[in-house]
Amino acid sequence: MSTATAAAAAASTSLSSSTLRRSSTSSRILANPCRSLSGRLLSSSAAQFPLGPVSAMATSGASAEGASRKNLLIFDAEEDLAASLAEHTAGLSEKFVAERGAFTVVLSGGSLIKALRKLAEPPYLEAVDWTRWHVFWADERVVPKDHADSNYKLAMDGFLSKVPVLANQIYAMNDTLAAEGAAADYESRLNQLIKNGVIASSPATGFPKFDLMLLGMGPDGHIASLFPGHPIVHENQKLVTYVQDSPKPPPERITFTFPVINSSAHIALTVTGAGKAGAVHKTLSGNGRSSDLLPVEMIEPQDGEMTWFTDKQAVSMLSSL
Numbered sequence: 001m002s003t004a005t006a007a008a009a010a011a012s013t014s015l016s017s018s019t020l021r022r023s024s025t026s027s028r029i030l031a032n033p034c035r036s037l038s039g040r041l042l043s044s045s046a047a048q049f050p051l052g053p054v055s056a057m058a059t060s061g062a063s064a065e066g067a068s069r070k071n072l073l074i075f076d077a078e079e080d081l082a083a084s085l086a087e088h089t090a091g092l093s094e095k096f097v098a099e100r101g102a103f104t105v106v107l108s109g110g111s112l113i114k115a116l117r118k119l120a121e122p123p124y125l126e127a128v129d130w131t132r133w134h135v136f137w138a139d140e141r142v143v144p145k146d147h148a149d150s151n152y153k154l155a156m157d158g159f160l161s162k163v164p165v166l167a168n169q170i171y172a173m174n175d176t177l178a179a180e181g182a183a184a185d186y187e188s189r190l191n192q193l194i195k196n197g198v199i200a201s202s203p204a205t206g207f208p209k210f211d212l213m214l215l216g217m218g219p220d221g222h223i224a225s226l227f228p229g230h231p232i233v234h235e236n237q238k239l240v241t242y243v244q245d246s247p248k249p250p251p252e253r254i255t256f257t258f259p260v261i262n263s264s265a266h267i268a269l270t271v272t273g274a275g276k277a278g279a280v281h282k283t284l285s286g287n288g289r290s291s292d293l294l295p296v297e298m299i300e301p302q303d304g305e306m307t308w309f310t311d312k313q314a315v316s317m318l319s320s321l
């Protein structure tokens with residue numbers, strides 16, 4: 001047994017009664033999300049944990065229709081995290097291209113983009129069917145596309161310019177509009193792409209069902225541009241909304257809403273560094289009251305799978321590890 005596997009096995013045992021159990025209604029399964037491009041399961045360099053109660057069905061490796069699953073991966077080194085995130089993303093790309101002829105992938109800002117760097121290297125650079133990718137943003141800052149604060153620019157410079165994604169399948173925010181108009185414009189473009197079948201629709205929620213949503217988390221527990229205590233975290237009608245008073249600069253942003261995030265088929269949440277340990281602890285110890293949930297605690301896939309990609313520093317406050 002490798003060190004990582006042994007650590008995972010030992011920790012899985014302690015998790016059955018540990019602080020990592022979440023109070024959620026969904027079944028959880030331990031699923032290694034790391035698949036080769038041919039779908040073969042690969043061993044991960046991470047310690048892996050299911051989150052929440054593990055049902056009999058789950059332990060057999062089966063997954064129930066309509067069930068959602070959460071899994072926690074912990075890496076010793078950022079290099080390993082990046083390798084696993086690339087493999088996870090490439091595996092999902094292959095699966096969705098085979099199943100539906102397209103792969104809808106959603107990016108956000110921050111350190112996530114650097115963590116995606118290995119997708120632009122062999123073997124993924126050649127093996128991924130980039131022409132089937134449709135790229136969106138979970139949130140964007142309301143600045144021109146060539147501004148240093150733009151999430152579009154960050155992703156183009158750090159990732160998208162290095163892979164052959166088709167330019168007309170990269171859906172950037174309209175940067176000629178103010179925040180409210182830019183959010184409405186992005187929503188109407190999403191609706192058009194749902195109508196023509198590029199973006200799937202969730203039978204469970206009626207909201208768009210993106211194949212993979214790649215998110216980061218701020219030290220305050222925000223995801224996308226959904227910040228703690230901001231009223232838009234409760235938006236339940238719109239697909240895309242906006243803020244004009246973001247506590248993280250710049251203040252004006254557009255963002256996907258929770259119903260869209262939680263309708264995703266897969267969510268990959270990349271969280272590294274000691275500065276995030278408090279929010280990780282609050283979320284994974286599951287003690288939050290419904291009145292004071294951090295945005296990250298409000299991620300609850302309705303019919304999908306969520307994988308945390310973390311490092312040791314980010315989980316350093318979890319007492320059971």
Ligand SMILES: O=C(O)[C@H](O)[C@@H](O)[C@H](O)[C@H](O)COP(=O)(O)O
Pocket residue numbers: 108109110111112139140141151215216217218219222223224225248
């Ligand atoms: O545009 C943004 O500001 C982001 O989309 C935001 O949600 C980001 O992902 C987190 O703040 C994590 O950023 P770091 O990983 O850099 O801490």
